[in-house]
Amino acid sequence: MSATSHIEDLLREHAQQVVFALARRRGDLVACEDAVQEALLAAALQWPSDGVPNNPKGWLTTVASRRWTELWRNDEARRRREQAAALMEVLPDGPVPGADDTLTLFLLCCHPSLSRLSQVALTLRAVGGLSTAEIARGFLVPEATIAQRISRAKQRLRAVGAEFHMPPPHEHRERVATVLEVLYLIFNEGYTASSGPQLNRVELTTEAIRLARQLRAQFPQDGEVAGLLALMLLTDARRLARTGPDGALIALAEQDRTRWNRAAIAEGVDIITETLAGSPIGPYQIQAAIAALHDEAPRAEETDWRQILALYGLMETVAPGPMVTLNRVVALAMVEGPQAGLDRLAALESGSGLAGHYRVHAVRAHLLDLAGDQAAARDHYEQAARLTLCIPEQRYLAARAARAGRC
Template identity: 55%
Template sequence: MPETAVEDLLRALSPQVLGALVRRYGHFDLAEDATQEALLAATTQWPEEGLPGNPRAWLITVASRRLTDLLRSEQARRRREDTVTQWTLPGEHLAPAADRKAADSDDTLILLFLCCHPSLSPASQIALTLRAVGGLTTAEIARAFLVPETTMTRRISRAKSGIKDSGVPFGMPPEADRAGRLDAVLHVLYLIFNEGYASTSGPELLRSELSTEALRLTRIVHRLLPDDSEVTGLLALMLLIDARRPARTGPDGAPIPMAEQDRGRWNAEYIAEGIALLSAALPQGPTGQFQIQAAIAALHDEAPSGEETDWPQIEALYELLLRLSDNPVVALNHAVAVGMAHGPREGLAALGKLDDRITGDHRFHAARAHLLDMAGETAAAVESYEEAARRAASLPQRRYLNSRAARLR
């Protein structure tokens, strides 16, 4: 079996194996170590010996044996050797009924709920999700977020300790908490996607490995919860936005505004899939934030050109979104839509009503510069573009904003 195929399969199976171990044994941190050792064994054995008949069962067996050893060592110090010895797995396959059940179940969603436990900070939730569910190495996550590997190691370790200290059992949250916990899972996946699609720092605008991983994980959640309209909405949103990625940057990595992008380079398959998902989700109700954002993205993707974009409809959808969420970025986008639908003066007036949660952000000044340019106030537009560049943390964004200012001088 080709190495790349093995890697893809192991990445898909990793959260299922870890979930099975945590469900049976607990000990999230030790289970994660044992899972990684099983994956390492598979990468060395499967390409040479061939794929086992049941790859997931093989991995769970190997990981369980390693976890048994780790638990023996850990609990011997706590005088629990007698308990641990009951957990030894015989033979090459999962003989006990409990093990067969573990091999046949997919605990990925439960694992996502665990990684996104409310006791953890958003940064810890993201890191743990990418490590435990995404199957990324600590080094890969550290590179993606431009921090030293030692820093990311400590972050992930703290997250594991937080899970352990919380005492939360491995299982679906109680019915009363489930919706809120699912919201947290979707929010974390959305944050990962956004950081990949519009990096907030560093030398590159796009970090494709993050947006691709967020899309893959969201597909898994959608497979597990196909009737949840917000899960479907988030998947549609990611597809409709990611469809523009091929045209979003120039040869030098500089961002290209949507109105100036070559729409022939957009991913037509992603657009079709996203619109189909959205069409299926909207009638299910109630309509949530991700469905509305997906509807906005669909209007952009379906427009033949920037000039033919249905801005009045986009404005109306942002107004609906504002009723659901007091989000300053949504308010900023709504103000821009007002300007595009009714003229730059109306948009500037709407910008003037925004509060200080967004007025210090580079995106506010960039939007103001764009509307000022539309209004013919060139000198003020240059000043706003330069102010936006000073506030931007991303190097490509700073270069782009400075180039816009230079073009107007």
């Protein structure tokens, strides 16, 4: 049985049990079903990359319970607004303001009353113009699930009284930060699919870049908006060299750099260079600077790993997270040697949320390979291949295991 099938079976097995468990505590079956659907969709998107939790039913119940609370609070807020509106005089219609529709729609789709999953789906549909079927294919969920998610998101916006106009200026920064997170998620899912037969989902990366350009046109002085656009350009520039003719994954150090998109690299470098000189530092800018260092190296051996290590150290201060920690381990190994990376990984794994993730096994395998321990490297490559749901990654890791086994 494939990992994808295993997850689908788990979701089917636990869905009704979680609905009943939640309904016993909350009483409203319809609202509980809505909350559980949110949890199921979250699991379908997160478990392939993060791994199945030790207690799947408990995970689903916790997420569904939190979402039920959010829905209940939003309903209460809506009722209070409706009561207040009934006491106010209705203003006459006036002229349509000359606001930018794209930006307004961006901010509306990322309304704080919506879950992140709903924000992503609604942004792709309303702003990106992707069909429901295209969105469903991009996230490997049934089309009916996405259609229901979008429909409920629109209903939620109506219920909370969200209108098609620019939010007040004091809300812009928070809303734009949410838009950036949504675009970052869309781009990452397109660049390295969490599961399925293809490594890249070009319709998602292309759309994320297009929308990031539009956002930058509206907020040209925002360093993080510019940083995200630069990061996307510098990362997507390597796309054609990431896979072979058969779709197999090619590691960054082994890519044919003549196939990289030099125009995109030049644009990304120009954007991030200008932005770092005049804007407060943020995580997207740091990531773009790291991507620029990789892209500007003529050969893998000439990569400035010391500067990359320093940037990951800064990233751990500005926006810490398990993947940032893991990437810093790789950079440390490239500067101080594979054993230094292995020692750091062993010290971090137990308490950093990294335990059991396939990328931990992949990094450990790579470092063991560099250290000359091919037998141990093979074992971890095989474990990583079993845990990832992205088929090109599975094939790549299995091939590395086989290569280590021949050494």
